[in-house]
Amino acid sequence: MDVAQFDSTKFWLIWTLFFSATLVTFYLSFRYWYRARLIEDVPTARIRSAHQGYVELEGIGQPIEGAPIIAPLSKVTCIWYHYKIEKKEHYHYKGTFFQRWKKISEGSSDSSFYLVDGTGQCVVDPDGSEITMSDKLVWYGCTAWPMAAPLVGTGSVGSILNENYRYTERFILPGQPLYAVGEFKTVRAADNSSVTEISRDLLLEWKRNHAALVTAGFDKNNDGEIDIEEWQAVRHKARLEAEKIHEKQLQKPDIHLLKKPANSNLPFLLSIEPQRKLTRQYRRYAIASLATFLVVGIITIWFLNQRLV
Numbered sequence: 001m002d003v004a005q006f007d008s009t010k011f012w013l014i015w016t017l018f019f020s021a022t023l024v025t026f027y028l029s030f031r032y033w034y035r036a037r038l039i040e041d042v043p044t045a046r047i048r049s050a051h052q053g054y055v056e057l058e059g060i061g062q063p064i065e066g067a068p069i070i071a072p073l074s075k076v077t078c079i080w081y082h083y084k085i086e087k088k089e090h091y092h093y094k095g096t097f098f099q100r101w102k103k104i105s106e107g108s109s110d111s112s113f114y115l116v117d118g119t120g121q122c123v124v125d126p127d128g129s130e131i132t133m134s135d136k137l138v139w140y141g142c143t144a145w146p147m148a149a150p151l152v153g154t155g156s157v158g159s160i161l162n163e164n165y166r167y168t169e170r171f172i173l174p175g176q177p178l179y180a181v182g183e184f185k186t187v188r189a190a191d192n193s194s195v196t197e198i199s200r201d202l203l204l205e206w207k208r209n210h211a212a213l214v215t216a217g218f219d220k221n222n223d224g225e226i227d228i229e230e231w232q233a234v235r236h237k238a239r240l241e242a243e244k245i246h247e248k249q250l251q252k253p254d255i256h257l258l259k260k261p262a263n264s265n266l267p268f269l270l271s272i273e274p275q276r277k278l279t280r281q282y283r284r285y286a287i288a289s290l291a292t293f294l295v296v297g298i299i300t301i302w303f304l305n306q307r308l309v
Helices: 008-041 195-208 210-218 228-250 275-308
Strands: 053-062 080-093 096-108 113-117 120-124 130-132 137-141 165-172 177-187 255-259 269-271
Touching: 008 269, 008 275, 053 120, 120 177, 195 228
Parallel strands: 120 255, 130 269
Antiparallel strands: 053 113, 053 177, 080 096, 080 165, 113 120, 137 165, 177 255, 177 269
């Protein structure tokens, strides 16, 4: 390749691409290495005794009561899914025909689910998470939306040669092992309102229904109005009712929540892979990114030297 013969526009365009690739691979090498060290360094907590803040949890995934989550392509009942539909395209470049897959649809579930260990359950909000798994379904068809899907397991059906659409789907099934690192918060029902706040709300509600107060016996002088002295009795009654309501709230179980950290430097990781396998995977990604950085970096420097010589 005679780089010196390139015009300035072509040269700087190619050099910018190499330089950008150098920066990206350098960033990725540290990003993956940081995640591997994070998984190793953050101790695994138990839901019942986990501290408030950034924690690591292990358990199994379970659905939250209500409408089931259905993977849109395979129709599998799951607790989380991600799907992608691609279309085969042919294009012509410099006398040669090429083929590529163009994405036409993609989406993920944003519904919450439970992570359950031996001490309790935690609601996981997957929004903003990095979900890692090696298993996925890949199959082919001739329509923009699949007419059928593999029944079980991971693999491919159909022919890449004869079909124009490729379908890819990943999902987490109920009962699968689940690893998570994120922001842990415990919400207590009694923390949402105090006795004073409950009493105030009751008084506002009762005040709007004046006739009910009169018929309830608070109008002691039978003049059809609630005077100041009678209103004190209403306030006392509201206080007693508020204490009962607050006591019931104290008996409700705490709600534990795991979500994306407010600190953008702390990743929110979810995976069905065990910690050791996940750590090895991130280390391999880091080494591969670092090797690519070195190769692309050398090419970038060589490319520039050819121009300056």
